[in-house]
Amino acid sequence: MRIAILNRDGIGGGGATRAARRLRAGLRLRGHEALMVSPPQGHDPEGIAVEPAETDESHDPLASRANRLLQEGYIGPRRTALSNTLFSPEIAGYSFARCDALDAFDIINIHWVPGFIAPHNLESILGLGKPVVLTLHDMAAFTGGCHYSAGCGRYREDCSPCPQLEHDILQLARWTLGTKRRLLRHNNLFAVAPSSWLAACASASGLFQPGNVEAVPNGIETDIFAPHEKTAAKAALGIDPDVKTVLCGAENHREHRKGLDLFMAMLERLKDDPFVA
The missing domain is CATH 3.40.50 (Rossmann fold)
Known part of the structure; x- marks a missing residue:
């Protein structure tokens, strides 16, 4: 077609x-x-x-x-x-x-x-x-x-x-x-x-x-966005393997609906959580 x-x-x-x-x-x-x-x-x-x-x-x-x-x-x-x-x-x-x-x-x-x-x-x-x-x-x-x-x-x-x-x-x-x-x-x-x-x-x-x-969900490049071993992936990105890591992305984080303020508030609460830290 x-x-x-x-x-x-x-x-x-x-x-x-x-x-x-x-x-x-x-x-x-x-x-x-x-x-x-x-x-x-x-x-x-x-x-x-x-x-x-x-x-x-x-x-x-x-x-x-x-x-x-x-x-x-x-x-x-x-x-x-x-x-x-x-x-x-x-x-x-x-x-x-x-x-x-x-x-x-x-x-x-x-x-x-x-x-x-x-x-x-x-x-x-x-x-x-x-x-x-x-x-x-x-x-x-x-x-x-x-x-x-x-x-x-x-x-x-x-x-x-x-x-x-x-x-x-x-x-x-x-x-x-x-x-x-x-x-x-x-x-x-x-x-x-x-x-x-x-x-x-x-x-x-x-x-x-x-x-x-x-x-119908959007498609992605599965050859790029594929699971990798966590320790190796962190090493490749220069991230300490012992640090808890959360990824957040948005085209415009200033939009209220993207919820960056809520995301940051969540991180602030979680940083002292003994089950997460």
Whole structure:
């Protein structure tokens, strides 16, 4: 099969990009033709770089900067303390309506695409009639803009009022979710989540047709991430073999939801625990 993997970055170190590239590598090992499709900046040289559509209005500064203007002028000043995870405007993206780059593919797999594919762009991709699979790396695909709902379940209804935006006079979250539900409830739209929890959230959102959401764990390179003898591994990393070691990682440890403050508090309590020290 020929599989197009759409992501905002074709190369890079973000979690979604790494997952997409790992998937591409795994598909290729199984004999499929898989290519990354992304905007020109940061695209995979082996993949496809999608340019913005050339129209008479392509240089309209308001149109070309719409997402940034909305983020800086409206969303940013209205963010509440509930969450500091991304909240993306989804009003402008790359048009695929007159793009033949996807015609030759059998399946279209979409990963992390803020600023690349807005709901109306996704609608045009769905119009190709091919199976379109959203690989969920957060909750943004089925909310009114938040990438993490921070315990709010209003994405199951209409995202109004949004607890992450104060004085939302435009009712941006409600409009965004309503737009998604109006444009995207297609039988050929599927979602894959790396956890059962995220899959359950997506199923409850009402965006996807019943049965079109599955939980499939992300793949990793088992030749790299493989068990090793502990003493030898510590020696290779220059770690004292007698020291208790805990590994913690996050792309952005300043995000509240990553829980670094809780992790550090746990370590502080455990350091004097006779059963651990």
